[in-house]
Amino acid sequence: MSGGVCDSGVLTPVDEAIRHLLDQAPPPPPVQRVLLDQALARVLASDVLCPMNLPAWDNSAMDGYAVRAADLPAGGGYLALAGRIAAGDGPGEPLQAGQAVRIFTGAPLPPGADTVVPQESCRVDDGRIWLPAANRGDHVREEGEELRRGDRLLGAGTRLRAQELGLLAGAGIARVEIFRPLQVGLLSSGDELREPGEPLAPGQIYNSNRHSLAALLRGWGFEVHDLGVMPDQLLASQQALRLAAAECDVLITSGGVSVGEEDHLKRAIEALGRIDLWRLAIQPGKPLAFGDVEGKPWIGLPGNPSAALITALIVLRPFLFRAQGMSDVLPVPLQVPAGFDWLKRNRRRQYLRARLVPGADGHLCVELHPQQSSAMLTAACWADGLAVVEREAQVHKHDQVMYLPFASLMH
Numbered sequence: 001m002s003g004g005v006c007d008s009g010v011l012t013p014v015d016e017a018i019r020h021l022l023d024q025a026p027p028p029p030p031v032q033r034v035l036l037d038q039a040l041a042r043v044l045a046s047d048v049l050c051p052m053n054l055p056a057w058d059n060s061a062m063d064g065y066a067v068r069a070a071d072l073p074a075g076g077g078y079l080a081l082a083g084r085i086a087a088g089d090g091p092g093e094p095l096q097a098g099q100a101v102r103i104f105t106g107a108p109l110p111p112g113a114d115t116v117v118p119q120e121s122c123r124v125d126d127g128r129i130w131l132p133a134a135n136r137g138d139h140v141r142e143e144g145e146e147l148r149r150g151d152r153l154l155g156a157g158t159r160l161r162a163q164e165l166g167l168l169a170g171a172g173i174a175r176v177e178i179f180r181p182l183q184v185g186l187l188s189s190g191d192e193l194r195e196p197g198e199p200l201a202p203g204q205i206y207n208s209n210r211h212s213l214a215a216l217l218r219g220w221g222f223e224v225h226d227l228g229v230m231p232d233q234l235l236a237s238q239q240a241l242r243l244a245a246a247e248c249d250v251l252i253t254s255g256g257v258s259v260g261e262e263d264h265l266k267r268a269i270e271a272l273g274r275i276d277l278w279r280l281a282i283q284p285g286k287p288l289a290f291g292d293v294e295g296k297p298w299i300g301l302p303g304n305p306s307a308a309l310i311t312a313l314i315v316l317r318p319f320l321f322r323a324q325g326m327s328d329v330l331p332v333p334l335q336v337p338a339g340f341d342w343l344k345r346n347r348r349r350q351y352l353r354a355r356l357v358p359g360a361d362g363h364l365c366v367e368l369h370p371q372q373s374s375a376m377l378t379a380a381c382w383a384d385g386l387a388v389v390e391r392e393a394q395v396h397k398h399d400q401v402m403y404l405p406f407a408s409l410m411h
Helices: 014-023 162-170 208-219 234-247 265-272 305-323 378-382
Strands: 031-035 064-067 077-085 099-103 115-118 123-125 128-131 152-154 175-179 183-189 223-230 250-254 273-278 289-293 296-301 334-337 349-358 364-368 385-389 400-405
Touching: 014 273, 014 289, 014 305, 064 077, 064 128, 152 162, 183 208, 183 234, 208 223, 208 250, 208 305, 223 234, 234 250, 234 265, 234 289, 234 296, 250 305, 265 273, 265 289, 265 296, 296 305, 305 349, 305 378, 305 385, 334 364, 349 378, 349 400
Parallel strands: 077 099, 183 223, 183 250, 250 296
Antiparallel strands: 031 175, 064 099, 064 115, 077 128, 123 128, 273 289, 289 296, 334 400, 349 364, 349 385, 385 400
């Protein structure tokens, strides 16, 4: 290859590359209307307005007694017990002056009541109830306190988790408009790759990227088209890519984007589309590429397993989430003290496999795995996140470092 972006020798900074990919993200997929039990991890295609007040009526936040606060003297006093209201009951008769009603959590307040006194603060004597003084509104969930009818319940671009589904259900909403799941074509590149369970000839390795990347993509909620391994042949690579572009919204490949003479993938991509970003200032994962194949976005991940995993988490994830229609796609790092010294300056930003452990002072700090090879996944299995060391930076023990938990990257 000559004269193109692949020959520039320039390493693109990670943040610049992510911005570029987000700017190039395609429009989200078509809209579907689905039941809530089909909506987990899906992305809302439109705003959802609240169809009712939440709560729908004043109700009790405690098991206790519903009263009018003005009926209770400063030192407490007795009121007549005038009934009982459980969750699921109607509000009953209006509360009269000098009365209290036994009430349970979630039950509607009777008309006239403005306060709930917890049962543990009260005592019953001969059909009367003694209650301490209370402030108006104590332990009452007021109508519309959470949301009013017509308020925005959830915004377009929200990825639905368990709590969002619960909120929608609590508002009586049974169906939502979501974007169809992104169809992602996954291909591996390399004649040396074999599947687990197959015998290995000299020079061959098992295809770990196919399984780790497919698991990531499915965990993110995408539909994965596992299209297998492309042979290291130009025409065969073109044919596989052309088929993937016809079936999928986005194409992901692993391997074949370094500088080896047997890496035909770059030439196949340029024959069918373009490459407009190649090689990042990231470690591990420098040989990452971005472009398109017959109009479909393509991201070429490195072949080394740890590099493929980390570039997928850091660069691929926000791009795919934006292509899925999500609004907020970038993870928020934690700032945590380093429990290590890292004195090796590097012209690439480093993502080190790490985990949080209690330090000598009892506070959490970041501990590194001793093996940071781009080819090995053992450190990633040991780790629960990534410590970030900026370009040309050094880290001394107790310095604050950015930390990205796997829990926020893999879901």
